[in-house]
Amino acid sequence: MKNNKLIIAAAGSGKTTFLVNQALAVESGAVLITTYTEANGREIRDRIVAKKGCMPSNITVQTWFAFLLQHGVRPYQSVLNDSIHSHDIGFFLSSEKSGKKLDAEGNPVLIKGRPIYWGGKDFLRYYFTSRFNIYSDKISKFVFNTDKATKGKLISRISRIYKNIYIDEVQDLAGFDLELIKLMFKSNSSVILVGDPRQVTYLTHHSTKYGKYANGQIKLFVEKELGKRIQCEVDETTLSASHRNNQAICEYSAKLYPDLPAPFACECDSCRVDDAHVGVFMIKPSEVDQYLSTYKPVQLRWSSASKINSNFPALNFGESKGATMDRVLIYPTNPMKEWIKNNAYALKNEGRSKLYVGLTRARLSSTIVMDYQESNCIDGVTFFTFTGNVVN
Amino acid sequence: MRIGKVNIENYKCFEGRFSAFFNEGINIIVGDNEAGKSTILESINLALTGVLNGRYLKNELSQYLFNYNVVNTYLESLRQGQNPSLPEILIEVFFDECELPLFEGNGNSEKVNGCGVIFKIEFDSTYQGEYEALVAEGNDITTVPIEYYKINWKSFARDSVTARSIPIKSVLIDSTSSKYQNGSDVYLSRIIRNDLEDSERVKLSQAYRKMKDTFIDDASVRAINEKISGKAKISDKNLSISVDLSTQNSWETTLMTYLDNVPFHQIGKGEQCIIKTNLAIRHEKSKEANLVLLEEPENHLSHSKLNLLIKAVTDSCDGKQVIISTHSSYVANKLGLENLILLNDQTVTRLPELPTETFTFFKKLPGYQTLRMLLCRKAVLVEGDSDELIFQRAYMDAHGGRLPIEDGIDVISVKLTFKRFLDIAIKINQPVAVITDNDSDYANKITKKYKDYVGYKCVNIFADDRDELNTLEPQFVDANIADLATLCDIVSISSGTYDTAKKVSDYMVGHKTGWALKVFESDTALQYPEYINNAVVWCDEK
Numbered sequence: 001m002k003n004n005k006l007i008i009a010a011a012g013s014g015k016t017t018f019l020v021n022q023a024l025a026v027e028s029g030a031v032l033i034t035t036y037t038e039a040n041g042r043e044i045r046d047r048i049v050a051k052k053g054c055m056p057s058n059i060t061v062q063t064w065f066a067f068l069l070q071h072g073v074r075p076y077q078s079v080l081n082d083s084i085h086s087h088d089i090g091f092f093l094s095s096e097k098s099g100k101k102l103d104a105e106g107n108p109v110l111i112k113g114r115p116i117y118w119g120g121k122d123f124l125r126y127y128f129t130s131r132f133n134i135y136s137d138k139i140s141k142f143v144f145n146t147d148k149a150t151k152g153k154l155i156s157r158i159s160r161i162y163k164n165i166y167i168d169e170v171q172d173l174a175g176f177d178l179e180l181i182k183l184m185f186k187s188n189s190s191v192i193l194v195g196d197p198r199q200v201t202y203l204t205h206h207s208t209k210y211g212k213y214a215n216g217q218i219k220l221f222v223e224k225e226l227g228k229r230i231q232c233e234v235d236e237t238t239l240s241a242s243h244r245n246n247q248a249i250c251e252y253s254a255k256l257y258p259d260l261p262a263p264f265a266c267e268c269d270s271c272r273v274d275d276a277h278v279g280v281f282m283i284k285p286s287e288v289d290q291y292l293s294t295y296k297p298v299q300l301r302w303s304s305a306s307k308i309n310s311n312f313p314a315l316n317f318g319e320s321k322g323a324t325m326d327r328v329l330i331y332p333t334n335p336m337k338e339w340i341k342n343n344a345y346a347l348k349n350e351g352r353s354k355l356y357v358g359l360t361r362a363r364l365s366s367t368i369v370m371d372y373q374e375s376n377c378i379d380g381v382t383f384f385t386f387t388g389n390v391v392n
Numbered sequence: 393m394r395i396g397k398v399n400i401e402n403y404k405c406f407e408g409r410f411s412a413f414f415n416e417g418i419n420i421i422v423g424d425n426e427a428g429k430s431t432i433l434e435s436i437n438l439a440l441t442g443v444l445n446g447r448y449l450k451n452e453l454s455q456y457l458f459n460y461n462v463v464n465t466y467l468e469s470l471r472q473g474q475n476p477s478l479p480e481i482l483i484e485v486f487f488d489e490c491e492l493p494l495f496e497g498n499g500n501s502e503k504v505n506g507c508g509v510i511f512k513i514e515f516d517s518t519y520q521g522e523y524e525a526l527v528a529e530g531n532d533i534t535t536v537p538i539e540y541y542k543i544n545w546k547s548f549a550r551d552s553v554t555a556r557s558i559p560i561k562s563v564l565i566d567s568t569s570s571k572y573q574n575g576s577d578v579y580l581s582r583i584i585r586n587d588l589e590d591s592e593r594v595k596l597s598q599a600y601r602k603m604k605d606t607f608i609d610d611a612s613v614r615a616i617n618e619k620i621s622g623k624a625k626i627s628d629k630n631l632s633i634s635v636d637l638s639t640q641n642s643w644e645t646t647l648m649t650y651l652d653n654v655p656f657h658q659i660g661k662g663e664q665c666i667i668k669t670n671l672a673i674r675h676e677k678s679k680e681a682n683l684v685l686l687e688e689p690e691n692h693l694s695h696s697k698l699n700l701l702i703k704a705v706t707d708s709c710d711g712k713q714v715i716i717s718t719h720s721s722y723v724a725n726k727l728g729l730e731n732l733i734l735l736n737d738q739t740v741t742r743l744p745e746l747p748t749e750t751f752t753f754f755k756k757l758p759g760y761q762t763l764r765m766l767l768c769r770k771a772v773l774v775e776g777d778s779d780e781l782i783f784q785r786a787y788m789d790a791h792g793g794r795l796p797i798e799d800g801i802d803v804i805s806v807k808l809t810f811k812r813f814l815d816i817a818i819k820i821n822q823p824v825a826v827i828t829d830n831d832s833d834y835a836n837k838i839t840k841k842y843k844d845y846v847g848y849k850c851v852n853i854f855a856d857d858r859d860e861l862n863t864l865e866p867q868f869v870d871a872n873i874a875d876l877a878t879l880c881d882i883v884s885i886s887s888g889t890y891d892t893a894k895k896v897s898d899y900m901v902g903h904k905t906g907w908a909l910k911v912f913e914s915d916t917a918l919q920y921p922e923y924i925n926n927a928v929v930w931c932d933e934k
Binding site: 070071074075076077078079082085150153157158160161 | 491493494496497498499503505548549550551
C-alpha cells in the first residue's frame with residue numbers, strides 16, 4: 001500500500017533513527033534513503049550497519065545529488081538534447097547561481113557591474129560546465145523537464161526501482177526538488193519525508209521557483225501545492241520528544257522558533273546520563289582554553305575563518321547537522337550575540353538555523369563563548385566561570 | 393526475462409552493424425561456415441559476462457577482435473593523411489519481457505527507451521594526447537592502437553555494470569574447443585557458482601579458506617617454514633611458504649570438478665557437453681534468468697548422446713532461453729524448424745508461420761536434410777537415389793564434369809515429402825526445383841498436387857506430362873530410344889535379350905539404383921529426359 005508522509009520534528013527527536021527503523025522494517029521491495037549532505041548519508045549508513053551488521057541489499061543510501069545524477073539525469077540524458085547522447089555526464093557543485101557568461105579570458109561578462117547568465121535556450125551552457133558536468137542548482141530542473149519529455153517514464157522507472165523513497169533533512173530541498181517530490185508522491189512509491197523547518201542550514205540551491213517554501217516551509221508546500229489528488233499525511237506529533245537534549249537545552253533552543261511546538265526531553269533511561277555540568281552556559285573568551293581541557297566540548301563555528309582553539313576539534317555549524325555530541329562550545333556571530341542578549345532581535349533565517357543546530361547538538365551542555373557582565377541576566381543561560389562562583 | 397535483440401558492430405566477422413532478434417525458448421542459428429554463428433554466441437556471452445574464451449576480456453584486449461575490413465579502412469585513410477575516427481566495437485543486448493528498471497533508459501545506439509546492456513570497446517579519450525602524438529609522428533601505424541582502448545560496459549541507464557549485476561546469466565557451452573584445459577573449467581565453475589545462493593557461496597569460500605589454514609598449520613609445513621626462514625637470511629623479514637589467500641573466490645579457480653572421480657576436463661568432450669548443458673538448463677534460481685548458448689552440439693556426440701542432449705534441452709527449457717548454432721539438420725528438425733534463424737551475408741531470415749504439421753512432421757522424422765535446402769544457393773529436390781544420380785550426371789555433362797554442389801546447387805533426396813520442403817522454401821524465398829515422376833496421372837499428381845505453389849517464383853516443378861511414361865525409367869529409355877544398344881551396354885544387359893523399350897525399362901525398374909549408378913559412372917554420355925534437362929538449365933538461370 002502506497003503511503004506518503006511528511007514528518008516534522010525538532011532536533012534530536014530521532015528523525016534519522018525513525019527512517020532507519022522504517023527502512024529495516026521493509027520486508028519486500030527496495031528502499032532509497034536520500035539526504036542532502038554526504039555527512040548525513042554516512043551517518044545513516046553507519047547507523048544501519050550498527051543495527052544490522054551490514055548494509056541490507058535492498059537498502060540504498062545516496063545523497064540527493066548522486067541519486068538525481070544516477071536515476072534522474074543519466075537514464076534519459078539525451079531526451080532533451082540529442083547531442084549529449086554519448087557523453088559521460090558528471091556533476092558540479094555550484095555555490096552560487098551557475099551559468100555565467102564569460103568573455104574570451106574567462107572573466108564574467110558584466111552589464112552595469114552585474115554578471116549575466118546563459119538562458120535555457122543555450123541548453124548546453126545553461127545546464128552544463130564545459131566538461132559536461134551538470135550544475136547542482138539546475139539538476140532538478142533538468143530531471144523534471146526530462147521526465148515531462150519522457151511522459152513520466154523517468155519517475156516511473158525510479159518508482160519501480162524503489163518501492164520506498166525516504167528523504168531525510170527534507171527542509172534542505174528547494175525549487176524544482178519540490179516538483180520532483182510532488183511527482184514521487186504521485187508515483188507508486190511510498191514516500192516519507194522527514195525534516196525540521198528549524199534546520200535550514202543548506203539549500204540545494206537558491207531558486208525563485210517555490211521561493212516562498214524555501215525557508216523550512218515544506219509543510220506549507222505539502223498543504224498548498226499538492227492538489228486534491230495527491231495525498232500526504234503531515235505528522236508533527238510522533239516525534240515530539242528529544243532523545244538528545246536535556247530539558248534546559250530543549251527550552252532554550254525552542255526560543256528561536258516560538259511559533260513551532262517546543263520539544264521536551266524524553267524520559268528514556270537509556271538516553272539520560274547523570275552529570276554535574278548540564279544545561280546552557282556562557283563563558284568568557286578568557287576561560288575557553290581551560291574549559292576546553294576540562295570538559296572537552298566540540299567547538300562549533302560559523303566557518304573555517306572563525307577563530308577557535310585549533311588544538312581541539314571543531315566543526316562548522318552546517319557540518320554538525322545530524323551529529324550528536326556530549327558537549328558543544330559555540331562561537332556565536334555578532335547577530336547571534338544580539339539575539340542571545342535580546343530574543344526579540346530579528347536574527348536572519350540562516351543565522352537562526354545555525355544557532356539552533358549548534359545548540360541542539362549536545363546531550364549534556366551547550367556553552368556559548370561570549371563576554372558578559374555578571375550583573376546582567378541573560379534569560380535561559382547560566383554564566384559559568386572557573387573562579388568558583390557560578391552566577392545565575 | 394530473456395534477450396530480445398542483439399546489435400553487433402565491427403566485432404570479428406561483422407563489418408558494420410548486424411542485428412538479430414531472438415525468441416523465447418529455443419533459437420537455432422544455422423548458416424554456412426564463416427557466416428558468424430559462433431561469433432553471435434560469443435558476443436552475446438561477452439556482453440553479458442565480460443568473458444571471452446574463458447577469460448575476462450578486460451586485460452586482454454586485442455586488435456583481432458576488430459573486423460578486418462574496418463581496421464583496414466581506418467589504416468588506409470590514416471595513410472592518406474586523413475584523420476579517421478578510431479574503430480569501435482559495440483555489442484548491445486536488449487532484454488525483453490522483464491521488469492528491470494535499473495537497466496532501463498535510452499543509453500543505447502538506437503536512442504530508444506529500452507532495457508539492456510551495452511558493451512563497447514572504445515578509444516579511451518584520456519589518451520587523446522598520446523594518440524595525437526602517435527599519429528603526428530608519421531605513417532608507421534600498422535594496427536589499431538589497442539593500448540589506448542578501454543571497455544565501456546553499461547546498462548541502458550548509463551550505469552556501469554558487472555557480470556554479477558546482470559540478472560540474465562549466460563553460459564556458453566562450446567564443445568568444439570579444446571583451448572581451455574588448464575585447471576578447473578571456467579564455464580563449469582561459473583555454472584555452479586550461478587546456481588549457488590549467496591549463503592552457500594559464502595560457506596564454500598569459508599570451507600576452502602579453512603582447508604588452506606589447516607595446511608599452513610600442519611606440523612610438517614611449519615617445520616619446513618622454520619627451515620626456509622633459517623636459511624634465507626635475505627633480510628630481517630621472514631620467508632615462508634603458504635597458500636594463496638589473497639583472492640576472495642579462489643575456490644573457483646583451484647577447486648576441480650570430478651565426475652565419478654575423474655577430473656572433469658579428462659572426461660570425453662561429448663560427456664562434458666551434456667553435463668554442462670544439463671547443469672545450465674536445470675539452473676533454478678528464481679530471480680535470475682538463464683541463457684544457454686550452445687555451440688554445435690552435434691560435434692563430439694554420438695547419435696544417441698545427441699538425442700539425449702536434445703531431449704534435455706527441449707524438456708527443461710521452460711522459462712529459459714537457449715540459442716544453439718548447428719550444422720545438423722537433425723538437430724534443427726528435432727528442436728523445431730519454427731525456431732530457425734538463417735544467417736547469410738550478415739543478414740538473418742526466420743521461418744515465420746510455417747504450417748504446424750510441417751514442423752511437427754520434421755520433428756518426428758528428423759532425418760530429412762532440411763538445412764541443406766536452406767543453406768545452399770539453389771536446391772534440387774528429387775525423389776530417390778536414382779533420380780539424384782541421373783540429375784547429377786546430366787548436370788555434369790552440361791558443365792564440364794563439375795558436380796552441382798560445386799556450384800552451390802544441392803541435390804537432395806526427399807522421398808515423398810516434396811510439399812513439406814516446399815512449405816519451408818516459400819517462407820524464405822529459397823530457389824528450389826522439384827524433379828518428380830508423373831505416376832501416370834499428370835493432372836492429379838503434378839498439376840493438382842502443386843497448384844498451391846504456382847504463384848511462387850522460387851518453386852519450379854519439373855515433370856513430364858506424358859502419363860504413359862510414369863517414372864524415371866521409362867522416361868530415360870524414351871530419351872535414349874534412338875540408341876537402346878548403348879544404353880543396354882552401359883547398364884550391362886544384353887541388347888539382344890532386352891530388345892524393346894518396354895523390356896529395358898522393366899529391367900531398370902527392377903534394378904533401380906544399380907542402373908543409375910552405372911549411368912552415373914559411365915564414360916559415355918547418354919541422353920536425358922527433357923524435364924531433367926530443363927532442370928539443369930534452371931540451375932544456370934540467374
